[in-house]
Amino acid sequence: xxxxxxxxxxxxxxxxxxxxxxxxxxxxxxxxxxxxxxxxxxxxxxxxxxxxxxxxxxxxxxxxxxxxxxxxxxxxxxxxxxxxxxxxxxxxxxxxxxxxxxxxxxxxxxxxxxxxxxxxxxxxxxxxxxxxxxxxxxxxxxxxxxxxxxxxxxxxxxxxxxxxxxxxxxxxxxxxxxxxxxxxxxxxxxxxxxxxxxxxxxxxxxxxxxxxxxxxxxxxxxxxxxxxxxxxxxxxxxxxxxxxxxxxxxxxxxxxxxxxxxxxxxxxxxxxxxxxxxxxxxxxxxxxxxxxxxxxxxxxxxxxxxxxxxxxxxxxxxxxxxxxxxxxxxxxxxxxxxxxxxxxxxxxxxxxxxxxxxxxxxxxxxxxxxxxxxxxxxxxxxxxxxxxxxxxxxxxxxxx
Amino acid sequence: xxxxxxxxxxxxxxxxxxxxxxxxxxxxxxxxxxxxxxxxxxxxxxxxxxxxxxxxxxxxxxxxxxxxxxxxxxxxxxxxxxxxxxxxxxxxxxxxxxxxxxxxxxxxxxxxxxxxxxxxxxxxxxxxxxxxxxxxxxxxxxxxxxxxxxxxxxxxxxxxxxxxxxxxxxxxxxxxxxxxxxxxxxxxxxxxxxxxxxxxxxxxxxxxxxxxxxxxxxxxxxxxxxxxxxxxxxxxxxxxxxxxx
Ligand SMILES: Nc1ncnc2c1ncn2[C@@H]1O[C@H](COP(=O)(O)OP(=O)(O)O)[C@@H](O)[C@H]1O
Ligand SMILES: [Mg+2]
Numbered sequence: 001x002x003x004x005x006x007x008x009x010x011x012x013x014x015x016x017x018x019x020x021x022x023x024x025x026x027x028x029x030x031x032x033x034x035x036x037x038x039x040x041x042x043x044x045x046x047x048x049x050x051x052x053x054x055x056x057x058x059x060x061x062x063x064x065x066x067x068x069x070x071x072x073x074x075x076x077x078x079x080x081x082x083x084x085x086x087x088x089x090x091x092x093x094x095x096x097x098x099x100x101x102x103x104x105x106x107x108x109x110x111x112x113x114x115x116x117x118x119x120x121x122x123x124x125x126x127x128x129x130x131x132x133x134x135x136x137x138x139x140x141x142x143x144x145x146x147x148x149x150x151x152x153x154x155x156x157x158x159x160x161x162x163x164x165x166x167x168x169x170x171x172x173x174x175x176x177x178x179x180x181x182x183x184x185x186x187x188x189x190x191x192x193x194x195x196x197x198x199x200x201x202x203x204x205x206x207x208x209x210x211x212x213x214x215x216x217x218x219x220x221x222x223x224x225x226x227x228x229x230x231x232x233x234x235x236x237x238x239x240x241x242x243x244x245x246x247x248x249x250x251x252x253x254x255x256x257x258x259x260x261x262x263x264x265x266x267x268x269x270x271x272x273x274x275x276x277x278x279x280x281x282x283x284x285x286x287x288x289x290x291x292x293x294x295x296x297x298x299x300x301x302x303x304x305x306x307x308x309x310x311x312x313x314x315x316x317x318x319x320x321x322x323x324x325x326x327x328x329x330x331x332x333x334x335x336x337x338x339x340x341x342x343x344x345x346x347x348x349x350x351x352x353x354x355x356x357x358x359x360x361x362x363x364x365x366x367x368x369x370x371x372x373x374x375x376x377x378x379x380x381x382x383x384x385x386x387x388x389x390x391x392x393x394x395x396x397x398x399x400x
Numbered sequence: 401x402x403x404x405x406x407x408x409x410x411x412x413x414x415x416x417x418x419x420x421x422x423x424x425x426x427x428x429x430x431x432x433x434x435x436x437x438x439x440x441x442x443x444x445x446x447x448x449x450x451x452x453x454x455x456x457x458x459x460x461x462x463x464x465x466x467x468x469x470x471x472x473x474x475x476x477x478x479x480x481x482x483x484x485x486x487x488x489x490x491x492x493x494x495x496x497x498x499x500x501x502x503x504x505x506x507x508x509x510x511x512x513x514x515x516x517x518x519x520x521x522x523x524x525x526x527x528x529x530x531x532x533x534x535x536x537x538x539x540x541x542x543x544x545x546x547x548x549x550x551x552x553x554x555x556x557x558x559x560x561x562x563x564x565x566x567x568x569x570x571x572x573x574x575x576x577x578x579x580x581x582x583x584x585x586x587x588x589x590x591x592x593x594x595x596x597x598x599x600x601x602x603x604x605x606x607x608x609x610x611x612x613x614x615x616x617x618x619x620x621x622x623x624x625x626x627x628x629x630x631x632x633x634x635x636x637x638x639x640x641x642x643x644x645x
Contacts, residue, residue, distance in 0.1 A: 004520075007509075007513075012508070308504075309506050309507070311504075312504045312505075312506055313506070313517065313521075314465075314489070314492070315463070315465055315492060315498050315504070316492065316493065316498075316517050316518045316521060316565070317489050317490065317491075317492045317493020317494070317518055317521040317522065317569075318489065318493075318521045319485070319486050319489040319521070320485060320486075320489075322521055392465065392466055392467065393465040393466075393492070394460050394465040394466040397465070397504070
């Protein structure tokens with residue numbers, strides 16, 4: 001049966017190739033489009049878990065490093081470590097921790113290797129409890145280290161591997177912009193959410209970075225950790241009032257800082273990613289439909305074309321069942337083959353980023369796409385053949 | 401139903417007052433208007449008549465490719481009206497070999513494949529199918545063209561493939577509708593010689609033809625006109641003593 005089906009397929013190469021292509025493209029595009037949607041949704045979701053959904057970021061606006069122009073704001077003060085400490089010690093109802101950060105870009109070197117323009121962060125130990133910023137090997141630096149401006153650091157995995165390709169970075173010395181630091185911990189691997197590799201970073205006590213590089217003025221940002229993810233908005237209000245008091249701001253319409261609620265931004269992004277996936281799914285469904293109509297068309301033309309052949313076969317003693325079996329086997333073999341090729345194309349295509357996101361294949365999309373296309377192909381391959389097979393032989397023979 | 405065991409003068413085909421009407425109302429065409437006819441086992445019958453006189457219509461009924469509007473047709477004793485779809489398919493497969501004027505080979509399928517088809521539907525095992533099909537092709541002198549496709553063969557060769565296909569399942573009844581109508585005289589002679597052999601082999605043969613020398617080969621010539629039989633005569637070369645009306 002399969003052998004004679006293959007013979008029939010071979011005998012009608014052009015229409016076989018067209019059917020095959022139709023099914024293949026339909027199946028591949030459904031799987032890939034859903035995978036692209038899913039991939040972007042996953043990127044957003046991993047970003048959410050990395051940042052934590054219960055954090056706010058306070059960033060000074062205007063002037064690098066937080067230097068402000070006081071003119072319009074009515075404020076002469078900057079957001080400093082001291083401001084951070086005051087907010088922390090005020091024990092606001094919805095704020096668990098205030099984590100000040102200073103940041104820079106410096107050359108980091110070991111005795112054997114050197115990397116330029118590495119992101120250097122100065123902060124406090126609480127930094128390692130937020131999101132996925134945890135220490136995988138060794139330990140974080142301590143509050144004591146911050147007090148004493150200790151020359152210690154925690155390093156990201158990529159940077160560690162680049163500077164110490166042969167052994168563990170733990171306990172080794174690196175020089176950061178000329179200052180020697182001892183590595184006490186290695187960060188857990190982090191998923192990439194932007195253009196910068198979050199694993200190529202070095203983190204030291206904030207006092208150390210201030211002493212060596214940035215000075216004791218404004219910090220780059222304050223990360224505010226709310227008590228839980230539902231308290232973020234309340235925490236934002238509390239922090240805003242407190243900051244305005246501390247900085248002596250009278251014109252609240254023109255604050256010299258912004259508070260970014262990344263969690264809520266990402267939630268919005270996640271929602272739009274989900275609707276993006278749904279949209280892609282709809283496009284995919286349409287392409288499957290169009291592919292199906294193409295296949296249907298080829299099958300209908302084929303059967304009309306082959307009605308005479310059906311007449312000949314009936315004249316030679318083929319039963320209706322034998323004719324149906326033949327067309328079923330042909331249609332099933334063709335569409336299955338096309339479907340499997342489509343899955344292969346999708347699996348290969350999913351290895352490459354499409355518009356910046358790596359597609360992640362949804363497992364259910366494979367049987368769905370295969371099932372629908374094979375069902376369409378088989379139905380429209382067999383249904384017209386069934387009608388032709390039900391004719392009297394002479395009717396089918398007279399068909400042109 | 402065992403028509404293969406039919407012997408002697410027992411009528412293998414028996415038609416009584418057969419009418420065939422195509423279409424309805426004003427457009428109705430009365431192709432056959434009361435045909436009553438018996439054909440015995442081993443007969444070699446030629447059917448003649450002007451174009452449109454109903455020859456093909458009659459032939460299609462004989463080969464169970466179509467059903468009559470009215471009248472009874474007994475094939476080897478059983479009324480074809482009472483047979484179901486699968487029984488008719490079986491009759492077409494085992495008992496009837498049909499040769500068409502337009503060859504009707506399955507396109508893009510080798511000569512061997514075409515000849516094997518009736519055996520495929522008779523569920524003959526692959527190996528036996530192949531030998532029998534090759535034997536049939538050999539008989540029509542085309543063993544060396546077994547793997548050629550129809551479009552690579554001449555008209556005469558295609559018709560010989562079609563004859564091999566009609567004979568491969570050893571049918572008792574061979575029906576040929578103007579088998580030489582599309583052929584040159586050399587091919588016509590080859591095919592006539594083949595029918596002669598079959599007749600001597602005891603097969604029942606019904607041939608439609610326009611050509612007198614084709615009809616002259618037969619034992620009996622029936623002439624149709626406007627859907628009725630206008631003459632039915634035994635030719636000189638009949639081996640049978642008995643007469644028929
Ligand atoms: N399928 C059909 N539908 C309508 N009329 C038909 C059909 N087949 C044959 N006829 C008509 O029936 C008559 C007999 O046709 P046919 O048996 O083919 O004649 P012959 O074979 O003797 O030339 C003709 O008038 C023809 O036009
Ligand atoms: Mg005719």
